Amino acid sequence: MTAFQLEFGLFEDNPQSRLPTVLSAFATPKKIAFTTVPIRSAFDKGRYEYLTSEACFRVLSREEASRSDDADSSGSSAEDSGISLADPVKVNDKADKPIILFPFTPDDSFAVAEDATRFVSEVLLRPTNSKPIAWFHMPIYGNQPPATPSKFPSRTVALPEEARSAYFYWHRAMVQTRYSSYLSLALELHATEDTVARDRWLSEPVSCIIIPISLFAAPVPLPARLSVFHRATIHSLLQWNQCKIMVRLDEAVTAAHLEACLDHLRREFSKDLPYVPKRRHLSPTMQPLYYNLCQSEYSGFEEDLVKYDQYEKAVGAALGHLRVTRKPIASAGDPAGTIEEEKFIVAVLGCGRGPLVSSVLKAAASIQAKVKVFALDKNPETQAILKEKLVTVWKDAEVELIYADMRGWRPAILLDIIVSELLGSFADDECSPECLEEPEKLLKPDGISIPTSYSNYLEPVSSTRMYRELRARSFDSRQQMRVFGWYRTPCLKLAAEEKRVLTFFQGPPGKDVKVTLRETLVDFVAVTDGVLHGFAGSFTADLYGGFTLSTVQGKETPGLFSWGVIFFPLLEPVRVLAGDQIQLEFRRCGDLFRIWYEWRLRSPRSSPMHNVDGDALEFPLYFSD
Structure with missing residues (x-):
């Protein structure tokens, strides 16, 4: 595990009018670097490098600031160490990569998704050395008041039950761009503290956390700080994403308050975090009968x-x-009785x-x-x-x-x-x-x-992070149906609990353990809105005498880590709403030489049978020559 250096920045819709004045009033001068942030605008093929631009400000880390201070003491110019506004940069500029920011516009979501698709095909897939970063600016909650003048999400009014609007808006863009790995989220927090709405975003790829400055407590009489809920939210997002953190300013911000907020963020989140950049969350299932373990x-x-x-x-x-x-029993002929x-x-x-x-x-x-x-x-x-x-x-x-x-x-x-x-x-x-x-x-x-017996379990889940990684590993649809395991990666659980699928008993002869085909229907009821990407598989094993092993959520054996969770993906994700019936047809098939699984969704929408005859993945019963 390696740690990464957090980047803290300032975010505003119209930085030219307000932000430089605030920064110039800092009691302790801060060294600021500027990164251009183009927003969505009409563009024609070949002219994407001239997108309308607004500025995003990145505060240098403490190490960078100290190096700048050393440079200042050795005679650097005011232009190098002061505050200046960067000119808009082109996509192939060798400086900091520009960030293409697609705003949240619920009334125009299809147009934004089309723009994102064009952007991926015309910009990100071109064979150039420098590619921009593309973010979708999403509120952690959903719909915003139509009277909000800003082109970005409101930071004042939202309702938890509206969360699905932004969530499905983001997934519409994912479908349009075929789950492009070039797109990620800039997630804006909100004053409402709701764990259900928050947790749905933990399985999504987040590159930036935007914190409205109104979420910080006023510096007088207490120091500026975020609530326990918001600190926990940021820590959860940082655990699985390499994020930038940006503070969104408002018209009432003062230099003293802003400086106190940034100091709080550095103290709270600048510690080393256990994240490996470009981490792979999926791993192939093991087949010890087919090859020897190392x-x-x-x-x-x-x-x-x-x-x-x-x-x-x-x-x-x-x-x-x-x-x-x-x-x-002691023998009668044994005088000792033993x-x-x-x-x-x-x-x-x-x-x-x-x-x-x-x-x-x-x-x-x-x-x-x-x-x-x-x-x-x-x-x-x-x-x-x-x-x-x-x-x-x-x-x-x-x-x-x-x-x-x-x-x-x-x-x-x-x-x-x-x-x-x-x-x-x-x-x-x-x-x-x-x-x-x-x-x-x-x-x-x-x-x-x-063990005397063991059972496997399935549950419907949503995870853009895992589904996108699976697609990246697959060169055709057949390979996409391969089953992979994952370890502790968060996902959105769409049902209340896992359902048992198959049970196997072990023991002396007389018990039916040789079954070449097992088929069952597994029924779930969706408890939340979401996008169904596949089914998570886990197990319980009864060893003997009440001693067990389990990876089923809520029944996990404390401290057990030998096994992860297995992922049975769907070729095409399916949108589900709370209350929908989810029915899965699942088969365990086998012959003299191998076993394999087949599965298909029967509701809320029918899908083709996956992995027919073990076409994508099979488990051989004999060693590979």
Whole structure:
């Protein structure tokens, strides 16, 4: 993780008339840099570089200001260190990139979206070295009074229930420009404090946060500062976006108040923030049957101590249950009335570099149970580490290493417990049911498979950030249907809760675990307006004895991070309103060589079936040659 340097600026509709006077009255001179901000105007092809311009002011960071102060002391000119208004710049100017700012005009949204489309095709897609930045100026709440004279959003009157107007206005532009990665948001805050309206923007790409100066408390008698809600809002946006912060001025602003506001922003938000520029939020789903995991992937999994702690407790509960149910009775011919305690046979399937083996041994030691452990893995990358642990960490335990595919392994004795960690982000997407079908035939009639069952869940979500990244990764519509996982990226949840889709049970023979086709309909009711980009998948796993693992929101296992959430996208996003019925048809298909998922939306609008016959993504059951 790397930090970035925040840029603080001043924003005004008509800066030439007011702002230079305010700045010149600063008690402590500030070094100001100017960036031209063209606004939307009628333009013809080839003449985009002459857009009407207004000025945006960027306050230099403390480091830049100190360097400027050093330059001043060494004899810099007044023109270098003073305040001057920059001339309008052309798009290919080598100075600061101009910002094309599309204003929020609800009555003319289609025209603005068309202008944005022309701008993307005629300006941003041209093969030039310097490209301008394009922002849509959006209020965090929706419609504004029609009498507002400014061409920009009002900072005084808005209602939370009107939020969908600006939200859908922005998404109309996204659809028109085919979710262009060149466009982002300049989001203007409002005095109303409503978390629902705020949270819908957290999944959108925000490049600038505009703060009306009226949101700051007056500097007398208290220091100028934002409310707790607005500070939390800005921190949430900065966590996932590399933003500029701008203060929007009004006619009543004074130099003292403005300086106090900027000082508050520097103190509150200039700290290092955990953001990686151009961060990828999606990652391909893992397919360990198709390729071998590398050492770095194993290292990442082994850092999740919560997962192994839950497994250890579940194994301890299973051993305790078997000990009680199989408690031997003293033989009449035994004068001491004792008999040797049973040794339990445990197989750890897909043991990787051995953390689950250690969990089994710790569980047995905690209840003083005797165990023999078969540690089985097919990956040659793990063999050296397993052999080293056999003579070091496990030297006092009875552990036997097996290098083979679990589906072809045939031990000479039956097993008491099978322990496996073959769960994917959607529970069964790493083919756990198919992998365990043969090994579970090796269990004794009262044997236990850990986990005993697992279920996957889906919920409808909206996220321009993820959907746009998915489109950027896809060179055709078939590739766009690939399933990706993501980790902790915020999205707008369109339904009240996740719905269970499929459940798989593991255990001794007799339970139906071999199913080549599972099909179900999943129904949701939209609780908020939004744009449906796809469905988020998560899972719960019942290990044993009440010990579980879960990535389902509201039921998450605290501290668990081995799994993210899986994303099933729609080819074309669908607009939904609160109260709409959302119905998804979902299938898990398979044959002798692979499994795959198919899905299609049935309401509020029908979509074609996605990933038919695994055309975009399949999960092979055998290793790639």
